[in-house]
Amino acid sequence: MITIYGNADSVNVQKVLWCCEEAEIAYRRIDAGRHFGVVDTAEFRRLNPNGLVPTIEDAGYVVWESNAIVRYLAAKYSSGQLWPHEARQRADADRWMDWANSTLWPSLLPLFRAYMRTPHDQRDYGRIEQHVIQAQSTMSILDGHLAGQPYVGGSVFSMGDIAVGCAAWRWFALPIARAPLANLERWFQRLAERPAFRKIVMVPLIT
Numbered sequence: 260m261i262t263i264y265g266n267a268d269s270v271n272v273q274k275v276l277w278c279c280e281e282a283e284i285a286y287r288r289i290d291a292g293r294h295f296g297v298v299d300t301a302e303f304r305r306l307n308p309n310g311l312v313p314t315i316e317d318a319g320y321v322v323w324e325s326n327a328i329v330r331y332l333a334a335k336y337s338s339g340q341l342w343p344h345e346a347r348q349r350a351d352a353d354r355w356m357d358w359a360n361s362t363l364w365p366s367l368l369p370l371f372r373a374y375m376r377t378p379h380d381q382r383d384y385g386r387i388e389q390h391v392i393q394a395q396s397t398m399s400i401l402d403g404h405l406a407g408q409p410y411v412g413g414s415v416f417s418m419g420d421i422a423v424g425c426a427a428w429r430w431f432a433l434p435i436a437r438a439p440l441a442n443l444e445r446w447f448q449r450l451a452e453r454p455a456f457r458k459i460v461m462v463p464l465i466t
């Protein structure tokens with residue numbers, strides 16, 4: 260049984276929870292981060308000096324950084340499935356995982372904050388519009404990639420879809436006007452057919 264520290268509505272924690280559900284890894288989750296606190300305690304900082312979630316413990320072994328956790332769990336518990344064996348197939352999934360953290364989420368976060376983390380009467384809709392344009396441009400990169408293949412890493416579902424899919428849900432769930440991106444929408448529908456995605460990720464966004 261692994262222990263996952265983190266609040267269930269965090270985009271990064273959801274990657275780990277979704278991975279566990281897909282790979283049928285037994286886990287318990289301890290609320291931490293945001294209003295739950297915990298991350299600033301000395302005990303937690305000994306696990307993760309950054310004071311961030313997700314952080315996991317697997318029989319005394321600690322991992323933090325959501326994508327590193329997903330890679331670790333996929334390699335250990337889902338080798339040949341979530342974790343592609345062939346080096347190039349793995350790199351295909353891997354680079355989109357890094358892209359999710361380096362490019363996709365940073366382009367969605369300002370929009371997410373301006374909408375979900377801002378009270379209704381304080382929202383700046385002009386600024387939100389600018390954030391939507393920026394995010395749309397990033398999503399169109401993913402759309403172009405998905406023109407030639409059904410999943411982020413190639414022909415099968417993999418850890419690559421997990422890292423990207425959690426952010427993509429925010430894009431589709433926000434009540435904003437989006438220009439159509441057919442390949443992206445088809446991929447998202449494929450994810451939405453997965454019970455684990457619906458259970459962990461497709462939950463209402465909370466402020």
Ligand SMILES: N[C@@H](CCC(=O)N[C@@H](CS)C(=O)NCC(=O)O)C(=O)O
Nearest residue numbers: 269270271292293311312313324325
């Ligand atoms: N690069 C890190 C980012 C982790 C991160 O920023 N986590 C946020 C939640 S999504 C956090 O712990 N924030 C502090 C808090 O919630 O108190 C990862 O991918 O795990």
